[in-house]
Amino acid sequence: MAIRRGTFPALFSLMLLAAGTALLGSAGCGAGPSKRMAGQEEAERLALADRGTFDVSRPPPEAPPQRVASFRSAAEGRAALQQGDVTAAEDLLERALSLDPANPFSYLYLADVRIRQGDPRQALVFLEKAEIHFRTHPYWLGEVYARKGLCWEKLGSPDEARRAYRKALESDPSNRAAREGLERLGNDAKKVQGAG
Numbered sequence: 001m002a003i004r005r006g007t008f009p010a011l012f013s014l015m016l017l018a019a020g021t022a023l024l025g026s027a028g029c030g031a032g033p034s035k036r037m038a039g040q041e042e043a044e045r046l047a048l049a050d051r052g053t054f055d056v057s058r059p060p061p062e063a064p065p066q067r068v069a070s071f072r073s074a075a076e077g078r079a080a081l082q083q084g085d086v087t088a089a090e091d092l093l094e095r096a097l098s099l100d101p102a103n104p105f106s107y108l109y110l111a112d113v114r115i116r117q118g119d120p121r122q123a124l125v126f127l128e129k130a131e132i133h134f135r136t137h138p139y140w141l142g143e144v145y146a147r148k149g150l151c152w153e154k155l156g157s158p159d160e161a162r163r164a165y166r167k168a169l170e171s172d173p174s175n176r177a178a179r180e181g182l183e184r185l186g187n188d189a190k191k192v193q194g195a196g
Helices: 007-028 032-055 065-082 086-099 104-116 120-133 140-155 159-172 176-184 189-193
Strands: none
Touching: 065 086, 065 104, 086 104, 086 140, 104 120, 104 140, 120 140, 140 159, 140 176
């Protein structure tokens, strides 16, 4: 197997993530504050590295043309959504999915479309798919869980929302949306993050 230039740091980060996940899983059981803090710092570092290497505007270098086209369409859909053109965003994101049903960004941004349209239940369906496809990307997994928290809030399920926000902070401790969501729900995000 040939490893492309620049791929090794991403592969190494994924290996560290797997090892860190195993360590973090046991960290809450009697681990001291310094061990939890070190685990949190490592999770933040991995999430930051993930964000820098995997983005809708940069398809993986080994991606086939159809996946590249799907990423391009999803990037255009995200841009349309940011400009407030929900209809164009939806069309572009659905096109991206038709080109590559495993494109996680299509599901993530279609969830955003449904949230804007006032349909958090349908957004959760898209977020479930995004979660599956982002499972090895801590930054993006944090984004998925933060959006799930928002959907559960909109559906009037604060306990589910808290669980989702906590999972977002486990994946990416610097996720501001999750921290703000916990604060809205009456939780101190720092206390929640420090608890195992």
